[in-house]
Every structure is written in C-alpha cells, then in structure tokens.
Amino acid sequence: MAASKVRILRLFKDLMREGQKFDGYNFRNYAARRTRDAFKENKQLSDQSVIEKEIKFGQQQLDLIKRQVPDFCCLFTYSLHWWVGPVEIIKCSASDNFLKHAIYFGCNIL
Amino acid sequence: MLPYLTSYYGNPHSRTHAYGWESEEAMETARKQVADLIGASDPREIIFTSGATESNNISVKGVARFYGSRKKHVITSATEHKCVLDSCRVLESEGFKVTYLPVGTGGLIDLKELESLITADTSLVSVMTVNNEIGVIQPIEEIGALCRSKKVFFHTDAAQAVGKIPIDVNKMNIDLMSISGHKIYGPKGVGALYVRRRPRVRLEPIQSGGGQERGMRSGTVPTPLAVGLGAACAIAQREMKYDHERVSQLAKRLMDKIYAKLPRVVRNGDAEKTYPGCVNLSFAYVEGESLLMALKDVALSSGSACTSASLEPSYVLRAIGADEDLAHSSIRFGFGRFTTEEEVDYTAERCIEQVTRLREMSPLWEMVQEGVDLKSIKWSQH
Numbered sequence: 033m034a035a036s037k038v039r040i041l042r043l044f045k046d047l048m049r050e051g052q053k054f055d056g057y058n059f060r061n062y063a064a065r066r067t068r069d070a071f072k073e074n075k076q077l078s079d080q081s082v083i084e085k086e087i088k089f090g091q092q093q094l095d096l097i098k099r100q101v102p103d104f105c106c107l108f109t110y111s112l113h114w115w116v117g118p119v120e121i122i123k124c125s126a127s128d129n130f131l132k133h134a135i136y137f138g139c140n141i142l
Numbered sequence: 143m144l145p146y147l148t149s150y151y152g153n154p155h156s157r158t159h160a161y162g163w164e165s166e167e168a169m170e171t172a173r174k175q176v177a178d179l180i181g182a183s184d185p186r187e188i189i190f191t192s193g194a195t196e197s198n199n200i201s202v203k204g205v206a207r208f209y210g211s212r213k214k215h216v217i218t219s220a221t222e223h224k225c226v227l228d229s230c231r232v233l234e235s236e237g238f239k240v241t242y243l244p245v246g247t248g249g250l251i252d253l254k255e256l257e258s259l260i261t262a263d264t265s266l267v268s269v270m271t272v273n274n275e276i277g278v279i280q281p282i283e284e285i286g287a288l289c290r291s292k293k294v295f296f297h298t299d300a301a302q303a304v305g306k307i308p309i310d311v312n313k314m315n316i317d318l319m320s321i322s323g324h325k326i327y328g329p330k331g332v333g334a335l336y337v338r339r340r341p342r343v344r345l346e347p348i349q350s351g352g353g354q355e356r357g358m359r360s361g362t363v364p365t366p367l368a369v370g371l372g373a374a375c376a377i378a379q380r381e382m383k384y385d386h387e388r389v390s391q392l393a394k395r396l397m398d399k400i401y402a403k404l405p406r407v408v409r410n411g412d413a414e415k416t417y418p419g420c421v422n423l424s425f426a427y428v429e430g431e432s433l434l435m436a437l438k439d440v441a442l443s444s445g446s447a448c449t450s451a452s453l454e455p456s457y458v459l460r461a462i463g464a465d466e467d468l469a470h471s472s473i474r475f476g477f478g479r480f481t482t483e484e485e486v487d488y489t490a491e492r493c494i495e496q497v498t499r500l501r502e503m504s505p506l507w508e509m510v511q512e513g514v515d516l517k518s519i520k521w522s523q524h
Binding site for chain 1: 384479480481482485
C-alpha cells in the first residue's frame with residue numbers, strides 16, 4: 033500500500049508539472065484542473081485492481097502530455113548533432129528543470 | 143493522427159497490400175469509436191464524410207431523391223442549420239414539397255403539429271438535436287418514436303449534441319444522424335453520418351465514384367482525420383459527464399454575473415430543455431454588432447459562424463418570435479472543455495461594462511428610463 037501511495041503521489045506531481053509546459057493558457061489550465069479533479073474523484077477507491085487501472089490510465093495521460101509539450105532536450109541533441117557531428121547524446125533527467133533551461137540557452141548561443 | 147500523416151501512408155481502401163490494411167484497420171477502429179459514442183449497434187452504419195454539412199446534404203437530398211418516385215414530401219423545422227434549409231430549397235426546385243415546421247417561443251417544435259403534417263407522401267423528417275444558435279434540445283426521442291410509428295425516416299443534425307449530451311440512436315429511433323469532427327474537439331474537415339441498416343435506410347449518393355463507404359460517399363477516406371475523429375469520440379464518451387457539469391457551472395456563473403448587474407437581458411430559447419454550452423442573450427437597447435466590436439478580444443458571435451459576416455438578424459431568433467430589436471441585440475456565448483473561470487469572469491465584466499456604456503449613449507435607453515413606451519412611438523419617415 034505504502035509503495036502504491038508514493039507512486040500515486042509521484043504520478044500526480046508528474047502530471048501537474050508536465051501539464052504546466054503546454055504553450056496554450058487554456059490547455060495548461062485544463063491539465064491542472066482535470067488532474068486535480070480526477071485524483072479527488074478517485075480518492076475513495078479501495079479496489080486494488082481498479083486503482084491499478086486508474087494509475088495505468090494516468091500514466092498514459094502523462095505520456096500523452098509529454099508527447100505534446102515542447103521538449104528542450106530533444107532540441108539540444110539535434111542542434112548538437114548539426115553543429116559538431118555525431119557525439120554521445122547527453123541525457124538529462126526530465127525533472128531537472130534547471131539543467132534543461134541551461135542547455136536550452138546553451139544551444140541558443142551555439 | 144500523426145503516424146497516419148507520416149509513416150502509415152497507405153490508402154485505407156487498398157485491399158492488395160499491407161500498407162492499405164494497416165490504414166484500414168485504423169479507420170475501422172475509428173468507425174467503432176464513433177459507433178460506440180452514439181450507441182450504434184454496427185460500426186458499418188457509420189459513414190465518414192467531410193463534415194456535418196456534407197452529412198446533412200447526403201441525408202436530406204439522398205433520402206428524398208431515392209424515394210422521390212413514390213414520396214414527394216419532406217418536413218423540417220424553421221430553425222435548422224443553413225445546410226439543411228438550403229438542401230430543402232434545392233429539393234423544392236426539383237419539385238418536392240417541403241414543410242418548414244414553425245417553432246414555439248422557446249424554440250421547440252410542437253409534436254402534435256408534426257404529427258398532423260406527416261402524410262403518406264412524407265419520406266423524411268429532419269429536425270436538429272441541439273440548435274447551434276440558441277442551444278435548445280428538441281424532443282428527439284418523441285420525434286423518433288412518432289416517425290417510426292408513421293414509417294417515415296427521421297434524420298437529425300446532431301453536430302452540436304454528439305459527445306455533449308447522451309445520444310442513443312436505437313433508443314431514440316434515429317435513422318440518420320450527422321456528426322461533426324471539430325465540434326467535439328476533433329479535426330476540422332471530417333464528419334460522420336449514421337445510416338441505419340435495420341430497418342434499412344436507402345439513399346441516393348451525391349458523389350459518384352469508387353463506391354467507398356457502402357457506396358454512399360465515394361472518395362478516399364482521409365485516414366488521419368478519421369482517426370482523429372474516432373479518438374475525439376472516445377474522449378468525449380469518457381469525459382461527457384465531467385464536461386457537462388463543468389460547462390453548466392460556467393454558464394451559470396456567466397448568467398448570474400450578468401443578470402445581477404444588468405437589467406433587461408433576455409435569454410433566447412427554452413431555459414429548461416437546453417444545452418448549457420450555448421447561451422444566447424439579448425441585451426435590450428444595445429446593437430449586438432456594436433457590442434461585439436467593443437468585445438473584440440473575446441471570441442463571441444451574434445449567431446453562427448456561417449452567418450457572422452452579415453448584419454442581418456438571425457433567422458433562428460426571428461423563427462422563435464423574438465422582436466426585431468431583440469434579435470438585433472443578441473450575442474451567443476459558447477463554453478467548452480477548455481474554457482476557464484477567469485475567461486468567464488473577464489467576459490462578464492467586459493460585457494457589463496460595454497453594455498452599460500452603449501446604453502448610456504443610446505437615446506432609446508434614456509427614453510425607456512424616463513418611462514416612455516417605445517412601441518407607442520410613431521417614428522417619422524425620412
């Protein structure tokens with residue numbers, strides 16, 4: 033149970049954070065509202081299999097958001113390829129916003 | 143949608159190679175998703191078209207023409223969308239008799255009147271589910287039952303209803319139904335038409351060609367758009383209750399704010415049988431177009447997008463018997479899945495501010511404040 037709780041919280045945080053990356057104000061707003069309402073609605077669920085199903089659905093939505101919001105990392109590796117030829121792709125963790133921004137500005141300078 | 147624009151590029155109607163099959167599979171999945179949303183028992187009853195306009199054209203003209211040798215009468219309502227009314231005009235020029243059913247002040251049709259109009263010569267009744275300008279919901283289930291008992295085909299333009307209110311084509315006895323892609327957050331340029339198989343509805347196709355879509359709509363189905371429409375339908379089905387609650391809440395918020403601050407505001411259309419996402423308000427003594435000009439940064443319109451270029455008062459409002467001056471002063475507020483509270487508050491504030499400003503400038507408003515009955519005034523002719 034405890035592990036599941038951590039997982040759910042993590043999913044919530046990820047959804048909230050990724051949702052804020054939408055360019056459009058309306059979509060940003062919708063993502064936050066829909067995430068909050070869905071978690072609130074599912075709060076009283078007790079059946080483990082249903083909870084698992086909802087978590088899976090949330091995960092799918094998270095992937096969906098990630099696919100739709102601009103990804104700076106991607107931009108960076110592409111620019112780097114173009115500039116210095118094939119180099120080892122530097123991977124940064126998706127949650128490290130600071131690093132991401134630094135890289136983004138870095139590629140602007142490039 | 144994206145993979146079907148880039149990697150999976152096969153023609154969904156090609157039966158001879160795997161590229162065609164994968165596109166066909168995606169198209170059939172989409173067809174199933176549309177069918178599920180409207181409760182159709184067989185996905186084959188769904189036909190992909192370019193939009194609700196085409197669906198309406200195929201149904202109205204197609205059914206009337208197919209049965210034209212025996213039956214020459216079509217019934218529709220006066221508040222239908224332009225594409226239905228214009229299709230009926232075309233039928234009239236071909237020698238059909240078309241009855242335009244008047245609506246009451248609430249915008250609803252009278253079932254008894256409809257019953258009395260159906261004759262042995264009637265082939266089709268076409269009444270829209272949710273009106274695009276005033277949002278009223280017609281008694282579709284009752285109309286469906288009536289048409290079934292009289293053995294007349296029933297078409298409904300449900301472009302603004304599908305995905306927003308629960309619809310079941312079998313429960314409601316709907317024989318043909320038009321669906322639009324972009325009204326349920328799907329892509330523009332795609333729509334669907336439900337055509338019942340049992341009892342079979344037959345129609346004369348408008349487009350001749352390769353016989354795709356059971357021969358009713360020849361031409362290659364745009365796979366990416368169909369996939370987008372299917373996905374939108376699946377989401378609409380899942381989110382219908384949530385969205386409806388949200389939209390009702392926002393509509394109430396706007397109306398409460400406006401009613402609290404502004405006198406003499408009239409809501410057009412029945413207040414009970416209505417879809418909350420479409421609120422049509424008339425601000426007496428204010429010209430609708432000048433209010434729209436003053437509210438340029440809010441996406442509002444005085445009628446439908448199709449007629450928004452003309453300054454004519456809406457024919458829908460005239461059909462519900464709204465006074466000429468009120469018909470001129472109407473504004474349609476639309477709410478959707480992505481509308482926020484701040485936007486509603488902003489719109490309400492700006493609206494109140496501008497209506498007050500315009501009324502202050504208006505000599506008519508001044509006269510009303512002084513207690514002059516405007517209807518009793520004899521205006522001099524120049």
